[in-house]
Amino acid sequence: MAAAPIGDVVNAVTRRSERTERIRCVIFYAKSLSHWRRVLADTLVGALRLRPENVPSRWHRYRHVRFLFEEEFRVASYVVDWQDAFAEAPSLEAELCNVNNLLEYRAGLRKLRDYPLSIVLHSVAWDEMALLRRAAGYFQDRRGKLMVFFGNEYNCMPEKIGFAREARADYIASQLPASAAAWLYADCCHSKIVQAPQALNPKIYQPRAGPRPVDIGFRGDLYSFGDMERTEILRYFADRAEAWGLVQDVQFVRLPREEWSRFLAGCKGTVGAESGTYYLERDDHTEEAVKRYLRRHPGAGFSEVYDLFFRHYPNPVSGKAISSRHFEPIGTKTCQMLLEGHYNGILKPDEHYISIKKNFANIDDAVRRFKDEEYRRAMVERAYEYVMESHTYRHRVEGLLKTVVDDGLPSQ
Numbered sequence: 248m249a250a251a252p253i254g255d256v257v258n259a260v261t262r263r264s265e266r267t268e269r270i271r272c273v274i275f276y277a278k279s280l281s282h283w284r285r286v287l288a289d290t291l292v293g294a295l296r297l298r299p300e301n302v303p304s305r306w307h308r309y310r311h312v313r314f315l316f317e318e319e320f321r322v323a324s325y326v327v328d329w330q331d332a333f334a335e336a337p338s339l340e341a342e343l344c345n346v347n348n349l350l351e352y353r354a355g356l357r358k359l360r361d362y363p364l365s366i367v368l369h370s371v372a373w374d375e376m377a378l379l380r381r382a383a384g385y386f387q388d389r390r391g392k393l394m395v396f397f398g399n400e401y402n403c404m405p406e407k408i409g410f411a412r413e414a415r416a417d418y419i420a421s422q423l424p425a426s427a428a429a430w431l432y433a434d435c436c437h438s439k440i441v442q443a444p445q446a447l448n449p450k451i452y453q454p455r456a457g458p459r460p461v462d463i464g465f466r467g468d469l470y471s472f473g474d475m476e477r478t479e480i481l482r483y484f485a486d487r488a489e490a491w492g493l494v495q496d497v498q499f500v501r502l503p504r505e506e507w508s509r510f511l512a513g514c515k516g517t518v519g520a521e522s523g524t525y526y527l528e529r530d531d532h533t534e535e536a537v538k539r540y541l542r543r544h545p546g547a548g549f550s551e552v553y554d555l556f557f558r559h560y561p562n563p564v565s566g567k568a569i570s571s572r573h574f575e576p577i578g579t580k581t582c583q584m585l586l587e588g589h590y591n592g593i594l595k596p597d598e599h600y601i602s603i604k605k606n607f608a609n610i611d612d613a614v615r616r617f618k619d620e621e622y623r624r625a626m627v628e629r630a631y632e633y634v635m636e637s638h639t640y641r642h643r644v645e646g647l648l649k650t651v652v653d654d655g656l657p658s659q
Contacts, residue, residue, distance in 0.1 A: 269340040270648070271659055273358045276330050277347050277370040279319035281378050288315050289347035324504040325571035326370045328448040329396065332640035333366060338648055346371050346378050356382055359389035363656045369398035376406040379414075386414035391657050394418040394647070396443060400431065401524040401566050404531055411435045417654075420647060423523070423568050424591050430564050431527055441650055444591045445571040446640045451504050452578025454631075455512040462493035464514030464581075466507060467572070469499035475549055476586055476605070477520040483607065484518050484584075491614050511579040516617055521588040522570035526563045533560070569593055573600075577634045580627040584613055593638060599630040 279285045291297075292315055299307070299316045306312045320326045334341050344355030359365055365386070371379060372395060386393055395416045397407045400423055411419055412435055419435060420443035421428035428440045463484050481497050488495035502510065511517065526533060537556055541547060569591040576583050583600040596602035601613050616622050
């Protein structure tokens with residue numbers, strides 16, 4: 248048998264060396280919220296190794312067949328963006344584990360004793376914590392380090408904080424500004440709080456050639472209680488766009504990330520505000536009180552609820568933060584007009600977005616600047632270059648993994 252060329256041997260050795268240097272990691276995620284129907288469906292699909300393409304196309308018109316393969320988190324872009332970024336990280340040898348597939352979840356939990364790093368993503372630690380809480384003992388008995396990302400860091404906080412404490416998570420990766428995160432997780436004495444604000448996925452959100460027929464566009468949830476800032480400014484623009492000579496397309500529906508990206512790329516601009524809540528709580532006591540009140544008074548409006556529960560709220564801790572919604576338009580080079588805020592100190596007013604005062608006092612000037620095509624183009628280019636340089640999900644993952652490695656990992 249002929250000997251292999253020396254170049255092939257060197258390349259093979261290099262690839263083997265790179266594999267051994269990569270961190271072996273098990274990543275827990277979920278395609279959808281973990282209710283019993285979803286768990287049953289994902290476990291069945293996994294056990295039978297079903298794939299959408301293996302099912303006759305005519306069957307896909309049936310609701311129950313579509314449900315088998317449904318991925319609810321496709322409309323929560325940042326959840327999938329973080330998952331993709333970890334899965335593609337060159338320094339990781341990652342194994343993904345869908346917790347809604349109980350067979351896969353059980354196998355993943357067993358790997359906790361073998362892998363030097365395990366990660367729980369937002370999609371698992373969302374607003375349903377039962378599967379995680381039941382497995383806290385497995386996480387506590389792990390061999391390596393554990394990093395946990397919590398979704399919606401204003402809801403179900405007793406359960407989320409409880410899991411971090413029970414599992415003795417080494418790291419809590421928080422979307423919140425540092426001071427707010429330190430306050431929220433103060434009782435998690437075994438955990439190091441690391442900053443993990445949202446970022447840009449440039450593979451999905453990128454500029455596209457072609458016309459932008461919409462001046463102000465939006466697709467997303469309609470917020471009714473807790474925080475009306477985004478809803479109010481969107482409605483304000485929708486009502487006055489014609490008078491300003493602007494074409495608007497504002498609808499309160501959610502789109503999968505690919506459709507949302509295409510929509511943004513057809514818009515000159517969009518409007519928004521900081522994400523999160525002004526009233527951060529560790530025990531959800533106000534949220535639970537509001538829910539009880541609404542059950543008794545289903546016709547209560549925002550003003551009534553605000554007056555009863557928030558107007559005289561003592562010493563609130565703000566959980567306002569930047570969100571993926573603020574990076575996605577930057578990726579498509581769509582100009583943003585945003586309510587004034589901190590945005591985790593990442594985006595700067597009138598440098599990366601057109602800032603609007605919360606009382607709308609400068610809104611006519613903001614619209615005038617937005618309509619100035621040269622001004623708008625310079626702003627979107629500046630924001631794009633800034634974010635691409637240091638605020639993509641790849642940058643976030645690299646920073647987090649550097650922290651973990653610097654702190655020390657068990658040997659592989």
